[in-house]
Amino acid sequence: MIKDITIGQFFPGQSVIHRLDPRMKLLITVLYIVMLFIAKGFSGLGAGVIFMLIGFLLSGIPIKMMLKSVKPILPIIIFTGILNLFFITSGNIIFEWKFIKITDNGLRTMAFMAIRIILLIFGTSLLTYTTSPITLTDAIERVLSPLKIIKFPAHEIAMMMTIALRFIPTLIEETDKIMSAQKARGADLESGNLIRRAKALIPILIPLFVSAFRRAEDLALAMECRCYRGGEGRTRLKQLKTAPRDYFALALTVIFIAAIILLNRYSPI
Amino acid sequence: MGIIRTEDLTYVYGEGTPFRKVAVDGVNIDIDEGEIVGIIGHTGSGKSTLIQHFNGLLKPTSGKVFIDGEELFADKSRLKEIRFKVGLVFQYPEYQLFEETVYKDIAFGPKNMGLSDDEVDRRIKETARLVGLKPELLDKSPFELSGGQKRRAAIAGVMAMEPKVLILDEPTAGLDPHGRDRILGLIKEYHAEKGTTVLLVSHSMEDVAKTVSKILVMNDAKVFMYSDRSSVFARSEELSAMGLTVPQVTKVFDRLRAMGIEFQDEVFSIDYAKGLVLRLLEEKRKNLD
Ligand SMILES: Nc1ncnc2c1ncn2[C@@H]1O[C@H](COP(=O)(O)OP(=O)(O)OP(=O)(O)O)[C@@H](O)[C@H]1O
Ligand SMILES: [Mg+2]
Numbered sequence: 162m163i164k165d166i167t168i169g170q171f172f173p174g175q176s177v178i179h180r181l182d183p184r185m186k187l188l189i190t191v192l193y194i195v196m197l198f199i200a201k202g203f204s205g206l207g208a209g210v211i212f213m214l215i216g217f218l219l220s221g222i223p224i225k226m227m228l229k230s231v232k233p234i235l236p237i238i239i240f241t242g243i244l245n246l247f248f249i250t251s252g253n254i255i256f257e258w259k260f261i262k263i264t265d266n267g268l269r270t271m272a273f274m275a276i277r278i279i280l281l282i283f284g285t286s287l288l289t290y291t292t293s294p295i296t297l298t299d300a301i302e303r304v305l306s307p308l309k310i311i312k313f314p315a316h317e318i319a320m321m322m323t324i325a326l327r328f329i330p331t332l333i334e335e336t337d338k339i340m341s342a343q344k345a346r347g348a349d350l351e352s353g354n355l356i357r358r359a360k361a362l363i364p365i366l367i368p369l370f371v372s373a374f375r376r377a378e379d380l381a382l383a384m385e386c387r388c389y390r391g392g393e394g395r396t397r398l399k400q401l402k403t404a405p406r407d408y409f410a411l412a413l414t415v416i417f418i419a420a421i422i423l424l425n426r427y428s429p430i
Numbered sequence: 431m432g433i434i435r436t437e438d439l440t441y442v443y444g445e446g447t448p449f450r451k452v453a454v455d456g457v458n459i460d461i462d463e464g465e466i467v468g469i470i471g472h473t474g475s476g477k478s479t480l481i482q483h484f485n486g487l488l489k490p491t492s493g494k495v496f497i498d499g500e501e502l503f504a505d506k507s508r509l510k511e512i513r514f515k516v517g518l519v520f521q522y523p524e525y526q527l528f529e530e531t532v533y534k535d536i537a538f539g540p541k542n543m544g545l546s547d548d549e550v551d552r553r554i555k556e557t558a559r560l561v562g563l564k565p566e567l568l569d570k571s572p573f574e575l576s577g578g579q580k581r582r583a584a585i586a587g588v589m590a591m592e593p594k595v596l597i598l599d600e601p602t603a604g605l606d607p608h609g610r611d612r613i614l615g616l617i618k619e620y621h622a623e624k625g626t627t628v629l630l631v632s633h634s635m636e637d638v639a640k641t642v643s644k645i646l647v648m649n650d651a652k653v654f655m656y657s658d659r660s661s662v663f664a665r666s667e668e669l670s671a672m673g674l675t676v677p678q679v680t681k682v683f684d685r686l687r688a689m690g691i692e693f694q695d696e697v698f699s700i701d702y703a704k705g706l707v708l709r710l711l712e713e714k715r716k717n718l719d
Contacts, residue, residue, distance in 0.1 A: 338520065339525065341482065341487050341520065342523065343526060343538075344487060344513070345520070346538055346542060346588065347513060347514060347539055347542030347591070348538075349542070364528045368525055368526050368528050371525075371528075371573065372525055
């Protein structure tokens with residue numbers, strides 16, 4: 162059934178990583194990405210691995226979940242790996258057969274890129290696993306709010322994201338129901354050519370849109386009835402507060418970045 | 431053997447996940463053709479899950495379902511055929527309307543059955559009359575109708591397929607008392623006119639009591655009992671323990687009987703109660719004279 166699709170990959174928990182201020186988590190994630198891109202050699206990347214491992218071990222997220230997050234990107238990793246392996250021809254030749262030439266440089270770049278992509282995915286997954294979507298949009302709004310000066314609608318965008326996230330499961334459930342109902346009236350969704358299948362979707366899409374619009378109208382009305390009128394002057398139920406641990410985490414990140422810069426300089430393998 | 435029969439029917443949602451839930455648990459029932467049956471149970475007792483097995487929308491986790499003597503899912507190619515024998519009206523069916531006109535929407539089911547245009551037209555006219563939709567409403571957009579009219583149009587869409595079994599899931603949910611009586615009335619009329627099997631799912635004992643002859647009580651995914659009205663209501667204490675109430679009139683008249691007033695009838699509806707009271711008063715006056 163459609164319902165089995167999991168949307169939003171939040172994995173609730175009480176770890177330190179979960180309790181970090183979401184704005185700080187967002188900032189650290191950005192710094193972590195910077196860290197991975199300035200690392201020039203395996204030693205720098207190694208520092209990135211250690212940084213990621215610290216976060217992962219503290220978060221208590223099962224290793225299975227982390228591996229699952231890489232799965233969709235696997236084809237990309239393999240594809241770039243093959244490209245690097247066969248098209249980098251500088252360095253010492255390790256293996257040669259007809260026009261295929263594999264060099265130690267190619268091998269090294271392949272490993273380097275693969276590790277970097279995996280680290281990127283692990284790091285960003287760690288952010289979404291430990292931060293609920295709602296908290297995350299809240300943090301995005303805060304981070305973007307200085308842009309309000311140039312009329313950037315930070316609050317509106319965050320509100321739209323929040324509402325969209327909230328209604329994804331509802332719409333999936335509704336699609337499921339409508340599909341069952343039309344199937345009970347003999348609708349055939351599985352057979353026929355492309356055009357017939359596209360046509361068969363009409364009895365599902367129309368009721369779905371109608372109800373989505375009805376829901377949107379109801380929600381807008383309900384929000385207005387509670388005097389919602391945009392972000393101006395709004396206070397919050399959940400105030401974001403930074404704690405000492407947030408600054409500690411930030412300091413740790415900065416130390417790692419410094420370490421990588423030093424490693425680049427003195428041990429650029 | 432009845433028209434609907436199940437053997438140890440069990441259905442589990444989310445098998446192998448933390449959200450595992452047994453929604454139907456070892457159900458054995460046998461419903462005879464031509465019966466009008468109420469299915470009742472507290473919320474989450476598995477009523478909707480159970481009825482979705484009767485036309486193959488859900489595949490049993492274990493156990494079997496037989497419709498008209500034929501096992502569902504024994505032969506996948508027969509599934510569509512069997513689906514036309516069992517018409518299922520979902521809860522809030524008005525949300526599945528989609529066509530430009532009411533006429534076309536009612537035609538959706540019969541057309542999928544591959545009937546001729548004349549036959550489709552005949553069925554639409556007939557069911558529209560049955561559910562009390564005036565002919566001029568047929569050319570309107572279904573989205574312009576009132577809530578109650580929409581509901582009746584959606585029910586007509588399934589009735590027009592002339593299934594051997596008609597199943598309605600909470601057809602009166604969210605309607606006012608007048609709209610409720612109207613829907614229940616038309617279900618009764620449909621049953622009387624067509625003589626086909628009807629299953630009516632409901633929360634409300636009052637609704638069920640006035641409409642059906644036999645009642646299937648579901649409790650925590652299991653069948654608690656399947657019997658005629660009076661034997662079900664006789665176990666009113668067990669029913670209220672599972673959050674179901676016997677109709678209030680029935681309770682009142684049970685009390686009256688306990689207080690020593692003599693009458694034979696089982697009372698399920700206000701109208702019937704009124705007649706009974708008047709008759710008893712009449713008898714009493716005659717005795718006094
Ligand atoms: N799609 C689903 N996925 C997971 N669990 C479900 C699903 N549908 C129903 N359930 C669960 O199965 C159980 C039975 O649900 P069902 O809808 O059959 O109850 P019901 O008797 O029809 O209730 P109601 O009177 O509220 O309509 C409930 O506990 C419900 O939470
Ligand atoms: Mg239900």
